[in-house]
Amino acid sequence: MSPRHHLDAATLVSHAAGALSPEMSAVVALHLAGCAECRASLARADAIGGVLVEQQHPAHAQGAQHARLRDAMLARLDEPAPQPAAPANADGDPDRLPAPLHPYFGASWRALKWRWMGPGMHYIRTLGPSGGTMLLLRIGPGRRMPVHGHQGSELTQIVRGAYDDALGHFAAGDVADLDADTEHQPVTAPGEACICVSALDAPLRFPGWFARRLQPLFGI
Ligand SMILES: [Zn+2]
Structure with missing residues (x-):
């Protein structure tokens, strides 16, 4: 689709x-x-x-x-343009991560070392070559995420599963390219964990929702 x-x-x-x-x-x-x-x-x-x-x-x-x-x-x-053909799927191995993620997370789903973040929530965080953060998130089905905002440069692609928020239904293949001031509360769809990957530009910066929770504590 x-x-x-x-x-x-x-x-x-x-x-x-x-x-x-x-x-x-x-x-x-x-x-x-x-x-x-x-x-x-x-x-x-x-x-x-x-x-x-x-x-x-x-x-x-x-x-x-x-x-x-x-x-x-x-x-x-915004002008319409002819749609080029989709690139051929390089391989059908279900254990293989999409190629653009290999430098950050390796090539194998099974080999991923997930870390616990909260009930039903796991993550893997790596620093990229420019010091930006790559964050892989796995949220169990039917989970309500904390309300969170998005800082200036966050780009999130849904890899598996789906979630809904005020902006609509986001399924595998969709990207959330959100404005800095967008605040939302994704709820993952039932049946399958939602896996998404976020790029965050600044080093040592937590995802928007996490930073927001910390702000009252540190007065930032
Ligand atoms: Zn597109």
Whole structure:
């Protein structure tokens, strides 16, 4: 089934311009592998990403002109485009993690070393090459997550299972590319654990919901 929740245009353009961290790019690659719609958008973003890089040189344009150019480029991403064929599935081994996750978590589901986070909740956290955090979460079926906000740079791809929140139903293949101020409370679907992977840009930063719980304690 085709994903219903996609990368937003700004993320695709940043990816095309090479401006995302390796961790963010890994989550983007994971989504792209299963989403013809975002691959088509990326093809357009590739064409304009170079122009965005040009814009970063102040000599090329003034601020207001930057904004107009950027808006025009983002608008172009909303135009329909032919959908390229999906890439062939490299292998059908059910124990094999998706390739973009191998540098962070290895290649085998069975070999994963899950850590306990709470009732029915497990996680694995690794630091990426740029110091960003990759977080693999496994939430049991029918669980209600704590209400949490999202800090500036968090990108979450659903790998298995599903959850629902105020933004809709997120199933395997969907990506949650959320604004910084979005607050939500996912409830995992019954029957199957929900596994998702999040890229967090800043090092040593807890996921949004965890940080929020700590804020009153530390006055941050
Ligand atoms: Zn997509």
